[in-house]
Amino acid sequence: MKIIGSLPNLQVFKLKSNAFCGREWITNAGEFLQLKFLLLENIALEHWIVDRTHFRNLQHLVIKDCYNFERIPDEIEEISTLRSIELYGCCVSIVASAKYVQRESTEIGWPSSSYC
Known part of the structure; x- marks a missing residue:
């Protein structure tokens, strides 16, 4: 992931069908700086x-059929460029965390975003 995250012009990243090994993903400083679209499927x-500085240009986050994924990190709410979070086939805790991100980002004063 460090190599992929370090690609200087990466704007779209689709992580699908068990392409990620492990139960935990920890991003590092200097990774995914230009990423605008992230799909976890x-x-x-x-x-x-x-x-929040690792995905500073993220605009769209899509989480699909990630049944073990427990929650969206709170730090996502601090990404001022985030415009949408889409959820498909996710557990209730993910929906709750997406609503929390939406509520907190609105309180911070970011432009309204759509979450479904």
């Missing part, structure tokens, strides 16, 4: 640990 991820 059918991966065994349970915990995602991120700093």
Whole structure:
């Protein structure tokens, strides 16, 4: 992931069908700086640990069929460019964390975003 995250012009990243090994993803400083679209689909991820500066240009987050994924990191709410979070086939805790991100980002004063 460090190599992929370090690609200087990466704007779209689709992590699908168990392409990610492990239950935890910890991003590092200097990774995914230009990423605008992130899809997490059918991966065994349970915990995602991120700093808001790692995805500073993220606009769209899509989580699909990630049944073990427990929650969206709170730090995602601090990404001012985030415009949408889409959820498909996810557990109730993911929906709750997406609503929390939406509520908190609105309180911070970011433009309204759509979450479904």
